[in-house]
Amino acid sequence: MSDLISIGQMGYYAKWFFKSKFGKKGPLVNTMIINFNCNLRCKHCSISGNADKLPTPFQIDFESAKGEMEEQYKKGARILFFEGGEPTLWKDGERDLRHLIQAGREVGYFVIGYTTNGTNPIIEDSDVVSVSLDGPKEIHDLIRGEGTYDKLMANLAKTTHPNIFANMTIMKHNLANVKETVELVAKNERIRGIMLNFITPPPYDIALMLEEKKQVVDLALRMKKQGYPILNTTKALRDMLIEDFGALCQDWVSAFVLPDRSHYGGCPMKGTESCKKCGFDAVREYRLIVKGSPSSITQMSRRFAYSKK
Numbered sequence: 590m591s592d593l594i595s596i597g598q599m600g601y602y603a604k605w606f607f608k609s610k611f612g613k614k615g616p617l618v619n620t621m622i623i624n625f626n627c628n629l630r631c632k633h634c635s636i637s638g639n640a641d642k643l644p645t646p647f648q649i650d651f652e653s654a655k656g657e658m659e660e661q662y663k664k665g666a667r668i669l670f671f672e673g674g675e676p677t678l679w680k681d682g683e684r685d686l687r688h689l690i691q692a693g694r695e696v697g698y699f700v701i702g703y704t705t706n707g708t709n710p711i712i713e714d715s716d717v718v719s720v721s722l723d724g725p726k727e728i729h730d731l732i733r734g735e736g737t738y739d740k741l742m743a744n745l746a747k748t749t750h751p752n753i754f755a756n757m758t759i760m761k762h763n764l765a766n767v768k769e770t771v772e773l774v775a776k777n778e779r780i781r782g783i784m785l786n787f788i789t790p791p792p793y794d795i796a797l798m799l800e801e802k803k804q805v806v807d808l809a810l811r812m813k814k815q816g817y818p819i820l821n822t823t824k825a826l827r828d829m830l831i832e833d834f835g836a837l838c839q840d841w842v843s844a845f846v847l848p849d850r851s852h853y854g855g856c857p858m859k860g861t862e863s864c865k866k867c868g869f870d871a872v873r874e875y876r877l878i879v880k881g882s883p884s885s886i887t888q889m890s891r892r893f894a895y896s897k898k
């Protein structure tokens with residue numbers, strides 16, 4: 590793995606940034622929900638908890654996925670992220686997630702990644718892998734189901750992938766376990782760092798109050814200063830306390846494609862109550878990048894946009 594970006598790619602990112610400043614806004618990231626299927630039923634999951642309200646089909650087919658990759662590439666996207674459901678369960682005949690990653694390379698994406706619950710082996714072909722880790726064993730299992738922590742750790746132990754990050758979603762169940770989870774990541778040789786997020790409701794009963802979020806942000810800022818591998822930038826952590834992020838969201842930075850090939854600028858929650866209460870760090874980083882924040886630009890690009898296998 591090299592953290593070095595080619596001059597051509599750096600030039601592309603710079604051009605994208607300056608074009609966006611002059612009103613030519615287009616996506617840099619293509620986030621593709623390739624399926625809604627999942628082998629888990631996590632307590633906080635907006636997808637598994639709403640299966641009856643989701644549009645069909647539950648999975649995009651290979652040719653349509655490739656078509657969407659090409660379409661968003663033409664619009665400017667160069668970073669491709671596969672999401673779900675559980676992306677490692679995606680299949681179309683003989684094809685699996687590896688074939689989608691390969692297709693993304695053929696289209697020309699600079700960086701390709703996916704997010705996973707870690708219950709299946711890590712796919713080495715991906716440039717970046719984001720594994721969900723919601724706490725130490727008993728808490729992770731409480732949220733995600735018995736045995737999920739051990740499966741994740743066993744799959745991490747088997748991989749030599751050099752660019753794996755943890756993604757933690759903080760809710761009532763793991764509010765008291767943030768420090769422990771960050772320490773766990775710091776000790777794990779296979780994980781390079783952790784991204785902290787708050788749950789985006791629904792469900793509302795396990796969402797956090799502002800005072801609780803403040804405690805987490807203070808703790809994260811302290812731990813980051815002490816050198817713990819928290820990937821959220823300092824500014825974005827502070828922005829996690831903005832109570833209504835809806836109007837601030839630079840939703841055009843990431844295209845969002847669903848299995849039925851419907852498209853959204855940013856995310857399908859736009860304009861809803863969930864959008865106001867959005868707990869995702871990435872959207873704060875996108876806003877800071879567009880504003881020209883040096884720390885978000887350097888840290889996010891080092892972690893994601895530069896990360897070539």
Ligand SMILES: C[S@@+](CC[C@H](N)C(=O)[O-])C[C@H]1O[C@@H](n2cnc3c(N)ncnc32)[C@H](O)[C@@H]1O
Nearest residue numbers: 633634635673674675704705706721758788789
């Ligand atoms: C929807 S999952 C899809 C990928 C994979 N199944 C996984 O769990 O990592 C992507 C990420 O969104 C997080 N997530 C799910 N529901 C959420 C919610 N209501 N608010 C914030 N994050 C959520 C998950 O914890 C996971 O890290």
Ligand code: SF4
Nearest residue numbers: 627631634637674706
């Ligand atoms: S593993 Fe991911 S998609 Fe599946 S229920 Fe959990 S958060 Fe949702």
